[in-house]
Amino acid sequence: MILFLAARPVTAPPVRPAPRRRRARFRPLARLRPFAPYRRIFAVPGTRAFTAANLLARLPMGMLSISAVLMIAGSRGSYALAGAVTATGLAATALAGPWTARLIDRYGQSRIAVPATALATLGSLSLLLCVHYGAPDWTLFASYAATATTPNTGGMSRARWAHLFRDDPAARHTANSFEQAADELCFLLGPVLATLLCTTLFPEAGTAVGAALLLTGVLLFAAQRRTEPPVAPRTAGHAPTRSPLRLPGLPPLLLTFLCTGAIFGSLEVVTLAYADAHGIRSTGGALLALQAAGSGAAGLLYGLLRPAARPGRRFLVCTAAMAALMLLPLLAASTGSPAALAVALLAAGMATAPTMVTGMGLVQSRTPPGQLNEGMTLAVTALLGGIAAGSAGGGWAVEHLAGPGAAYGVPAAAAALALTVTLLTARRRPDRP
Incomplete structure (x- = not known):
């Protein structure tokens, strides 16, 4: 039996071309590889949820200013007054914004962003009521100045990405690029939506919808606690951090x-x-x-x-x-x-x-x-x-x-x-x- 087996010719096993066919079959998927960096950052649990909520909260950034101009100019007939009111709000935001951000860094996003947004929403609603009921002009300035406590929603989102990928510069770069594109999208769609609401429904519609979107988005964003960056610990007797x-x-x-x-x-x-x-x-x-x-x-x-x-x-x-x-x-x-x-x-x-x-x-x-x-x-x-x-x-x-x-x-x-x-x-x- 051994001699019989030894006498049999030895032949090479047949070559199977299956692996080539598989690679050819999946070639169309390889074309999607350039977008792998974005798929990778959104594969992290919780990132899609806080991003969607933040986009909802960020859209009013492109709505509230133009809505205020259209609302005030339409009711008072003065673009000069409308421009002065929005300029006052911009100046107040420049002063209050860094202080709000400092509180967020010190006490956390969920503890500060929600009450700050609630105050800003009340300011928008106060502006709407003052315009609708013909209140004196100074009330418009005071109401719009109260919206200065609106937190920097884009900054809070970038802070979460920076925390999640603190040891991954490539992922941080991709996340920052996405956030910048999101900013452009919000400033692209916001004015269009505001103009549509104010001109087709009623002059106060843009401000009302913008305030509602802002408050809803921040509430949903703050609820995503597992991706929130931790507050830096502060020991007793710690010297105040410089600006x-x-x-x-x-x-x-x-x-x-x-x-x-x-x-x-x-x-x-x-x-x-x-x-x-x-x-x-x-x-x-x-x-x-x-x-x-x-x-x-x-x-x-x-x-x-x-x-x-x-x-x-x-x-x-x-x-x-x-x-x-x-x-x-x-x-x-x-x-x-x-x-x-x-x-x-x-x-x-x-x-x-x-x-x-x-x-x-x-x-x-x-x-x-x-x-x-x-x-x-x-x-x-x-x-x-x-x-x-x-x-x-x-x-x-x-x-x-x-x-x-x-x-x-x-x-x-x-x-x-x-x-x-x-x-x-x-x-x-x-x-x-």
Whole structure:
């Protein structure tokens, strides 16, 4: 038997091509791999819930201001009064916002955000009632100033991502990119929804719906306790923590954010004036939506890149790209073609989100974990201050320069100023990624 088996010819086993067929079968799924970073961060339990709630709470940020303008101007017949009331609220937010964020860092998001939002909601409802029943003008200022306690919902969401991925720079970069795209989406949809509600239902509808969404979203967000970052422990006799404004490297970033906010504020005013001057006033919002859409798409794509080993250098590159692309609307407006301006605004928006994402990452790296909400709120405050200054500068340029087309030099100048500040204050030592 052994001799018989030994005499049998030995043949190689047949080759099975099954593995190749399997790889070919799953090739379409491989195309989705570029979006794996986003799938990975949302695979963490609780992230989808707090993100959805935060988006609901963040949408009114793009609604409440324009709703107040439409409501006050429609009932009192004065855009000057409406603008003064909203400017007062913006100034009050710049003062109260960092203090609210400091309390959130000290006592936790759920303990502070809910009562702060409730007070802000009461301010919005008070404004609505004062407008509806014809109360004196000073009551409008007082009511809208009470909304300054609105917490920085985007900052609280970024703080949760920073806590969940404190040891994963790549995941933090992807999360910050998503948050920036979410900001663009809210500021894109918010004004459209507010205008629709105020013009089709009744003038107070935008403020009422915005206040309801804000309170509901914050309540749902605060209920997600398992993803809430813990409060930094404080021992007895612990010295008071100094303000993030005194931390090295943060004030130059805030100055750059101030210049970036001036880009947004002036671009909005000048674009609306350009559309009005060319007889296409109804499409002014659509032109601004193209800029926000370009920024949001660029933010999502930027999140697929690896985080920079030297974020300070990448921030310099991003601000340089933003300064270069902001020249496109100025050149397109000189041609007198709204279509060319639309393309230019879409392209110009593609540099703002990467700049904001990298800048927010630098704010996180230069701010202690126990002061993260305060640091990011200071960045948002700088943006708001820049938006206010940019709006005023853009309005002045529209009236005193040679037409709205030339006024596009204001956002271009603000972008150049942001680049200059970044160049002059660039840090030589690399930042922690």
